[in-house]
Amino acid sequence: MELFKYTASQLHEKLVTKEVSAVEITKAVLGRVDAVDKDVQAYITRTSESALAQAKTVDEKIERGEKISVLAGIPGALKDNICTKGIKTTCASKILATFVPPYDATVAEKLAAEDAVILGKANMDEFAMGGSTENSGFFPTRNPWNLETVPGGSSGGSAAAVAAGEAIWALGSDTGGSIRQPAAYCGVVGLKPTYGRVSRYGLVAYASSLDQIGPITRDVTDSAHVMNIISGHDAKDSTSINAGVPDYTKSLVNNIKGLKIGLPKEYFVAGMDAEVERAINKAIEQLVALGAEYKEISMPHTEYALSAYYMIAPAEASSNLARYDGVSFGHRVEGNDIIDMYKKTRSEAFGAEVKRRIMLGTYALSSGYYDAYYLKALKVRTLVKQDFDKAFEQVDVLITPTAPTTAFKIGEKANDPLAMYLQDVCTIPVNLSGVPAISLPCGFAGGMPIGMQIIGKTLGEETIIRAAYTFEQNNDYHKGFATLGEVK
Amino acid sequence: MDYEIVIGLEIHTELKTNSKIFCGCSTKFGSEQNTNVCPVCLGLPGVLPVINEKVVEFAVKAGLALNCEILPFSKFDRKNYYYPDLPKNFQTSQYDLPIAINGHLDIEVNGETKRINITRIHMEEDAGKLVHSGATISSSDSALVDYNRTGVPLLEIVSEPDIRSAEEARAYLEKVKAILEYLDISDCKMEEGSLRCDANISLRPHGQTTLGTKAEIKNLNSFRSVQRGIEYEVIRQEEILDDGGRVIQETRTWDENKGITASMRNKEQAHDYRYLPEPDLVPIVVDPARVEDIRANLPELPDARKQRLMNDHGLSDYDASIITASKAVADYFDQSVQNNGEAKAVANWLMGEVSKHLNSEGITILECPVSPKQLTELLALIEKGTISSKIAKTVFEEMWSSRKDAEVIVKEKGLVQISDSSEIIAIVEGVIASNPQSVADYKAGKDKAIGFLVGQIMKQTKGRANPDMVNTLLRERL
Numbered sequence: 001m002e003l004f005k006y007t008a009s010q011l012h013e014k015l016v017t018k019e020v021s022a023v024e025i026t027k028a029v030l031g032r033v034d035a036v037d038k039d040v041q042a043y044i045t046r047t048s049e050s051a052l053a054q055a056k057t058v059d060e061k062i063e064r065g066e067k068i069s070v071l072a073g074i075p076g077a078l079k080d081n082i083c084t085k086g087i088k089t090t091c092a093s094k095i096l097a098t099f100v101p102p103y104d105a106t107v108a109e110k111l112a113a114e115d116a117v118i119l120g121k122a123n124m125d126e127f128a129m130g131g132s133t134e135n136s137g138f139f140p141t142r143n144p145w146n147l148e149t150v151p152g153g154s155s156g157g158s159a160a161a162v163a164a165g166e167a168i169w170a171l172g173s174d175t176g177g178s179i180r181q182p183a184a185y186c187g188v189v190g191l192k193p194t195y196g197r198v199s200r201y202g203l204v205a206y207a208s209s210l211d212q213i214g215p216i217t218r219d220v221t222d223s224a225h226v227m228n229i230i231s232g233h234d235a236k237d238s239t240s241i242n243a244g245v246p247d248y249t250k251s252l253v254n255n256i257k258g259l260k261i262g263l264p265k266e267y268f269v270a271g272m273d274a275e276v277e278r279a280i281n282k283a284i285e286q287l288v289a290l291g292a293e294y295k296e297i298s299m300p301h302t303e304y305a306l307s308a309y310y311m312i313a314p315a316e317a318s319s320n321l322a323r324y325d326g327v328s329f330g331h332r333v334e335g336n337d338i339i340d341m342y343k344k345t346r347s348e349a350f351g352a353e354v355k356r357r358i359m360l361g362t363y364a365l366s367s368g369y370y371d372a373y374y375l376k377a378l379k380v381r382t383l384v385k386q387d388f389d390k391a392f393e394q395v396d397v398l399i400t401p402t403a404p405t406t407a408f409k410i411g412e413k414a415n416d417p418l419a420m421y422l423q424d425v426c427t428i429p430v431n432l433s434g435v436p437a438i439s440l441p442c443g444f445a446g447g448m449p450i451g452m453q454i455i456g457k458t459l460g461e462e463t464i465i466r467a468a469y470t471f472e473q474n475n476d477y478h479k480g481f482a483t484l485g486e487v488k
Numbered sequence: 489m490d491y492e493i494v495i496g497l498e499i500h501t502e503l504k505t506n507s508k509i510f511c512g513c514s515t516k517f518g519s520e521q522n523t524n525v526c527p528v529c530l531g532l533p534g535v536l537p538v539i540n541e542k543v544v545e546f547a548v549k550a551g552l553a554l555n556c557e558i559l560p561f562s563k564f565d566r567k568n569y570y571y572p573d574l575p576k577n578f579q580t581s582q583y584d585l586p587i588a589i590n591g592h593l594d595i596e597v598n599g600e601t602k603r604i605n606i607t608r609i610h611m612e613e614d615a616g617k618l619v620h621s622g623a624t625i626s627s628s629d630s631a632l633v634d635y636n637r638t639g640v641p642l643l644e645i646v647s648e649p650d651i652r653s654a655e656e657a658r659a660y661l662e663k664v665k666a667i668l669e670y671l672d673i674s675d676c677k678m679e680e681g682s683l684r685c686d687a688n689i690s691l692r693p694h695g696q697t698t699l700g701t702k703a704e705i706k707n708l709n710s711f712r713s714v715q716r717g718i719e720y721e722v723i724r725q726e727e728i729l730d731d732g733g734r735v736i737q738e739t740r741t742w743d744e745n746k747g748i749t750a751s752m753r754n755k756e757q758a759h760d761y762r763y764l765p766e767p768d769l770v771p772i773v774v775d776p777a778r779v780e781d782i783r784a785n786l787p788e789l790p791d792a793r794k795q796r797l798m799n800d801h802g803l804s805d806y807d808a809s810i811i812t813a814s815k816a817v818a819d820y821f822d823q824s825v826q827n828n829g830e831a832k833a834v835a836n837w838l839m840g841e842v843s844k845h846l847n848s849e850g851i852t853i854l855e856c857p858v859s860p861k862q863l864t865e866l867l868a869l870i871e872k873g874t875i876s877s878k879i880a881k882t883v884f885e886e887m888w889s890s891r892k893d894a895e896v897i898v899k900e901k902g903l904v905q906i907s908d909s910s911e912i913i914a915i916v917e918g919v920i921a922s923n924p925q926s927v928a929d930y931k932a933g934k935d936k937a938i939g940f941l942v943g944q945i946m947k948q949t950k951g952r953a954n955p956d957m958v959n960t961l962l963r964e965r966l
């Protein structure tokens with residue numbers, strides 16, 4: 001089997017047993033990128049040279065008999081909204097096309113400290129706004145399972161890279177489903193941690209109260225390994241949780257006897273693909289057979305979550321994105337005066353979806369509308385949270401589809417923002433309440449992967465990892481490899 | 489018509505923490521442009537603010553000193569507006585849950601005490617500074633931004649519309665400034681912009697309870713401009729109302745050179761700040777025990793110090809008010825008294841010669857070339873009769889310019905007072921002999937003539953003769 005098809009933990013074994021070198025692994029993955037990225041288009045910026053240098057350092061450590069971490073010498077990708085010192089960080093926006101941060105995001109620092117190899121910066125929907133990566137200001141990314149379809153979004157580049165063998169692991173960010181939905185569409189594992197579990201320092205903000213960085217990997221084991229590295233309190237992020245980080249790999253246990261799982265009936269929305277629903281139901285039956293207790297529960301405010309999200313997230317975005325004005329960094333279009341410069345710069349360099357959300361958010365916060373829209377949305381958010389609190393009094397985890405359908409055709413929803421927003425209907429409530437959730441493959445429909453979402457309580461990552469691992473160990477869905485249309 | 493003047497003040501003061509409010513950059517004034525900056529205060533993509541705990545402590549101090557209630561739970565909000573000195577295009581401030589509310593301050597104007605209520609005190613970040621290429625904004629074709637000041641912590645102290653005259657406004661501002669100085673939390677230098685003030689002014693017929701339409705006056709950068717700006721604005725509004733017109737709600741700027749206020753923007757053009765709870769900061773929870781700890785450790789404040797000066801040193805209410813209006817002056821007074829200076833004499837000299845010299849050079853007492861110890865030594869020479877009060881002024885002059893001690897100057901210049909009666913008698917007799925006409929005038933009942941004779945004696949002794957002895961000895965011999 002080609003090296004790029006292995007998982008990080010498998011490659012780590014090969015490294016420590018000196019079966020292969022880190023440089024060989026990195027070259028194999030770089031070769032894969034060379035071969036397929038013209039089709040997949042997962043990367044905005046590639047850092048092949050520094051990647052090989054990092055790999056060489058790891059080989060030297062192995063040579064000297066030093067202990068290396070699980071991600072040491074294992075090549076991965078960072079979503080292009082995670083700041084990297086000296087490496088362009090564009091958020092897939094023309095407005096930041098030339099922006100080179102003078103500092104590293106905390107997660108980038110942590111990964112560097114573990115000698116992880118960074119292959120480059122992955123494509124995304126501009127400023128993480130979208131669910132298909134078609135909103136990238138540069139080019140769309142394609143789903144490695146079918147190049148005619150979208151990889152999901154907004155972390156579409158990260159998910160596609162992992163699925164296509166262009167990265168062994170990747171980091172994405174998730175504001176309303178942006179890790180889990182592309183993971184589902186691309187047949188990989190995506191984990192959105194509890195809000196505050198992973199530092200947001202250096203993550204270019206879309207909606208600060210919802211954004212969270214998390215891993216996209218080939219299996220649950222790698223997800224636990226990456227979580228071990230990136231989690232933890234950060235003095236630079238006031239909203240990060242000051243709690244110890246458990247060893248998530250201790251939760252890689254193939255046993256869910258007595259685990260109480262809940263199925264919230266409100267998540268099975270109109271417009272849900274019958275095959276997706278069938279796959280989830282089958283998965284539940286299987287989990288019950290493995291010893292879990294199953295219960296259907298109700299989360300009555302679910303239907304309002306999407307609307308609340310599209311008030312809160314754009315409101316925060318309208319403020320977060322105000323700094324892109326052409327004054328001191330980023331793209332500038334000269335104008336007759338400062339206001340003219342602002343208008344021209346922002347009109348030219350922001351894409352349609354970003355403009356749409358800035359306008360939505362600006363409107364929601366305007367005097368006279370604040371109470372009716374923004375404040376009301378905050379109240380709904382509290383109710384959605386209460387739904388989760390009540391649910392977790394009864395069950396340990398919740399299981400839902402990650403998305404109502406499998407990956408759709410490129411361009412299919414491009415002119416229908418509401419249809420696009422509906423793809424996040426199962427993932428958005430999780431961000432509003434701040435709890436963790438993981439998406440993992442649970443079947444195929446028409447050759448395209450289906451994702452199952454397992455939602456846990458606040459800081460309940462260990463439980464969802466154990467549930468996901470048990471499901472994975474009893475199935476083969478994660479073992480298939482995207483064909484890229486090479487082998488039909 | 490005679491109107492009631494209604495004024496509310498918004499005072500902005502920069503806090504003198506070592507580092508900025510949300511990052512570790514220095515707050516030092518006068519550094520080279522754009523050197524006290526980092527990704528956080530430059531608002532680069534991806535950065536996050538972290539509250540400087542010292543700012544919260546300073547805000548609590550100010551709140552307590554201004555008799556406010558400290559909210560146990562307050563939060564930051566984003567005030568959104570576009571301006572090139574604001575790198576994020578929002579200012580992180582506090583909106584509906586400020587750190588302190590419902591305070592008050594008693595001021596004295598024309599011998600009467602008046603209470604000014606304080607609505608709120610909140611924390612926020614300062615903006616940067618624009619440097620225009622031309623002499624004025626309109627004649628400039630470009631501008632540069634200095635972000636050194638971006639993120640310097642500010643307190644905004646908002647009063648209720650309880651102020652009724654320009655004098656009250658000035659007295660209130662001076663007292664707030666004194667308190668901030670006593671707390672040692674701000675430099676309060678209006679000329680450097682570390683203390684700024686906006687005034688909301690409206691008029692209404694006496695007896696009317698509803699407020700008239702207000703204008704907000706900005707750019708009041710000195711105590712003088714606060715007073716003049718308000719006085720001007722009151723007259724402007726009076727004229728409009730007298731002519732049957734209506735005052736427009738607007739923001740106006742004070743032009744110090746022209747001595748007028750001019751419209752900046754009206755209500756329709758007013759900013760909609762679209763306040764948003766700051767999602768990158770957690771709420772500020774101030775433990776009541778911590779508040780009590782800060783309260784217990786508050787320094788002596790102007791009112792208490794004034795009482796102490798009156799009780800312990802016998803100063804008059806007026807003198808004590810003037811001396812305690814500035815912490816530095818009060819410190820100078822205390823240090824002088826500790827050096828065995830006689831309190832009343834120290835007070836007179838501080839309010840007289842010292843203050844006169846400071847004003848003429850435009851410096852503060854912190855830069856005074858004569859130290860409290862030196863001043864008390866000078867006063868001791870007067871007390872002992874070594875020099876007269878009049879000569880002491882000459883000596884002080886010399887101390888100011890040469891920084892020498894009084895005793896050295898008196899010795900060098902031979903300014904020791906002549907108190908030897910035989911020496912004085914000789915001079916007195918000589919003056920009587922050579923001025924028969926004045927002597928005759930005096931004897932004829934013209935009291936004024938004695939002044940001329942004393943003057944002659946002083947002239948001969950270059951002012952060094954003990955004035956009391958001269959008087960006595962002269963009268964004896966006439």
Ligand SMILES: [Zn+2]
Pocket residue numbers: 508511512513524525526527528529530639
């Ligand atoms: Zn800074």
